[in-house]
Amino acid sequence: MTALADFLIALALAPLLPGIINRVKAFFAGRQGQSPFQLYYDLLKLLRKGAVYSTCATYVFRLGPVIGLAAMLGALAVMPGGSGDALHNFDGGIIFFAYLLALARFAAILAALDTGSSFEGMGASREALYSALAEPPLFVALAMLVKTTGGLSFEAAFPDAALLGGTPRLLAAAALFLVFLAENCRIPTDDPNTHLELTMMHEVMVLDHSGPDFAFISYGAALKMWVLGALTARFLLPFGPGFELRQEALFLAAMFAIALLTGVVESCMARLRLNRVPAMLLAALALSFAAFVTA
């Protein structure tokens, strides 16, 4: 029951994270900025619209956003929120989680290639590169969790994470935050605000999507940010199972703090050169490896 409540909270609040990031960036730039609820308005508007399809698009293009969103809903179902329970739990849930992210990416890459646009192909290629490099730090961080707790699902592993010292958890959380930035296409790997097709990555892959399809993609991206944020946050907040108001509040505060931090990073940093991004993700790997050996 509490798991369902957490699931619904995530569904409802996920679009708030990009809003917060935008607000922080606006603050740093000295602007008023858009409302933090902007994504909700956008989603509602997009859902009411029709769509334009490329003449060469097949069913793969139409299926892409649907699969992507379904995968994110699945990932959310195995990731416990503030209450410590998740909707679906089984030994290997952590692996299922990682492969759902891969499934969403696979669908997005294929949808991008289906348009026949060279820009979208370029974006797809870079997305594939970053995700391939982001996978090892994620798995090593998960390995650290399993090494100490023995739990093979998030629900089983997170409560025992309290056994870990503070430093390994902090290291792993730092590594996961870097993975969070790369997977969600934020600065310093990708710039969501860029307006030149050549330099876009995630944004260019979805150029041809419109209407409800694009709403699915934007919502899926918000959910992805939520689940990866939750993963990072729960490394730092090892709650037990069951519902507690204090835990719930702490968890949500942590989620918003991560959004805040992302906004600050985006405002203070420039994007890395394409061939320096691997170094950043390798550093994340070194961090999570350090977490593993010190845990």
Next chain:
Amino acid sequence: MELLVLSFVILVLSGLCALFSRRFSFLSASCGPIGAVAASLCGLAAAIPALSSAPQTLALPWSLPGASFSLKLDQLSAFFLLPLFALCICAAVYSLRYVDKRRSESFFLFNLLAASMALVLTASNAVLFLVAWEVMTLVSFLFVVWDGADGESRQAGWTYLVATHIGTAFLLILFTLAWSRAGSAEFDAFPKAFQTLPFGAVAALAVLGFGTKAGFFPLHVWLPKAHPAAPSHISALMSGIMIKTGLYGILRMLTFCPPVPQWFGWLLIGIGIVSGVLGILLALGQHDIKKFLAYSSVENMGVIALGFGLGYAAQAQGRADIALLAFAGAFLHVLNHSLFKGLLFMAAGSVAHATGTRDMEKLGGLLRLMPVTGTCFLAGAAAISALPPFNGFISELLIYLGAFKSLPGSGPNALAGLAALTALAIIGALAAACFARAFGTAFLGLPRSAAAEHAHESPRQMTIPLVLLALLCLGIGALPSFFGRPAFTAAAALLNIQTQVPLPAMLFSAGWAGLSLAAVALALWLGRNLLFSGKKISSMPTWGCGYAAPTPRMQYTASSFAQPLLSAFGLNLKVKLEPVSGLFPRQAGFRSDAQDMARTRIYKPLFELVEDKLGLLRKIQHGSIHAYILYIAVALAFALGWALL
């Protein structure tokens, strides 16, 4: 057992029928494939019950020294027979329309190949095993040079023949050693013989001998040449089953020398990591669609070796529970890889058949023209990328669990587990990128050449096997608690657990997770269609950044897609560039190739060295028949003298 023998008989007889029916009509040769299907059904009927029963044996005398026609059908053999016969059915049906020239010979050899592989998997006598092994090798060699008009496939055949015989030489040494110690060439006598041999020697000979067949890096060099050169249904059998016989050989030898030490587990993990990562990187660099699939086979053999390595390492530490998971995962991956690699090779064959090219850079937009083949290829691509809810995910999940469970506590096994799962993560991500790239460039977007523009869907005999395999991939992924049973039985047999092992509960949950994922996707799809009802939906050309005259050749190519990934992993494409120059430039060109580091760094220098050093021997070989006879006479005299002394 009788059913198995019956299936051998049907295979050989129907093959002979096909061979001698060439005079009659185009159709009469079809008795070959039909016989293959019937024999495979018989074989399945023999193998499935054998999975859960005591080993059955059959021994008939044979006049060769040391040899006997003795067969043994235990759980290990039975498990490997499953994908063999399943894939044979599909490949045989596919070949009915795919093979259009020299049908009689092709069908005969196909049946012979199937029979020899089944014999390799069930032989229980070293001589019989080697004979079957050699028949399998020679028949597949004939298929590699089947379209031998061009130099490339001849060279592929040559490489294949040399590589595989070097491997067989190691096996000969191993078997002769065992034979001389045991005094019998029966496999049943081998455990006693292996006790007197150091394990390191046995392991080294087995890994070198069988590893060549299994395509472990860097013994794989023949594989990416030979597999693409063969006709596609044979490529499917070679990648699907034949390389697994190498793995079967290693496992069989290991059952003769328990207990397997821990370092051997780590060795297999190391082999698996190297084969997996380098295999998938090299696959990423290919633009020949079949060559790319062949490299991906190297990668998958790596994943399987990784699973077995984890299992042996855990077993040596006394953790049978972990070993069971890892073994079961590896076994299931053997089955899964046969299914999806068979599917992918045959789909690639259909593409090559329809367009006349295997070069991904010339394809594109085939999904509209070949919807069934394309959709099946997509299913296979998702399955081999281990995406839920397909079967690849289940087998990799089990291997992952084996790796994760060996983490708690410190020590070398924990680090081996960490290395294994990190490598699996990289392999998984690269495989997904690799197959998204292949499917995306061949089937999506717009046709890049006239050949691709005029492609057509293949006839039903060629699509039905694909659909069947795709459904099996989906079925195993959705119902792993049903299809996973044989893998766990085989794993238990490898661990010498006699009782029925309970399936882990997670298998059921994983299947349920996959199914609910599919249900959610379906619901979203329906919701999307509901949202679209009554809305305006229009069609426009793809946004080209405002450029007014785009052509399909401007699409992102497979090589461009792979380049950043390859260079990030330190593998640089060899680029051949004819730049544009002058006021009235001539036609310019660009070509990129991923070079196999095993070939350029190991074999080329090695063979050059050998050639250099052995150049002196050329003097002996000068073409004069008199001198050759003299050599023979001298050799004979020497042998006689030796015998007299």
Next chain:
Amino acid sequence: MMELLLILILLTDVALCSTGRLRVLVRTAAWQGFFLGLLALCKGFTFHAATLAAATIAVKAVIFPYILNRAIRKSGTLTEPLPYVSYNLSIVLCALMLGLCVLAADRLPSGQWRMAASIGFFTMFTGFFLIITRRTAFSQVIGYLALEGGIYAFGLSLWQEMQVEVEMGLLLDVFAAIFIMGIVIYRISSEFEHADTARLDFLNDSEEYD
């Protein structure tokens, strides 16, 4: 507290492997020296420990960086040109070294200080790695510093009571070495207009260069 310090030292090692900007390298090495100094206090706040910490911090975090920064400024070399091993690969190798060091230290009977031993090993190997794979004399000096830091951390983990005299002697050696190297680098760069040690091999008197 000690664990946190060791982790920070570990991070500085990773950072040393991952960049070629000399100023960043010097700054990182200074931080490493600072953390190493604090590490001496973790055994209990005695007079000896305090002296050791103060001396280490003064020398490693203040004096060396000052000398090195001055040399960098004078030589005008700001980045490491083309290391023998790329930075990305360096990070991966660095992680592998860490794994090996942890494995090796597992065999030592040093109890709760095992982690210090493994990080000490790791810092030593980072030093070796920098000396082997980098071209400029600056990076090599920093590698030398890391090497000494590793010995220091390892020594701390082994002895119940650190022999201050031993450590002081060591520190003095390094001090002299760095001081001389600072001068030498300055000379090399003013004499040859670069500080690339790989290119000094033409100074040898083999016949190839005559």
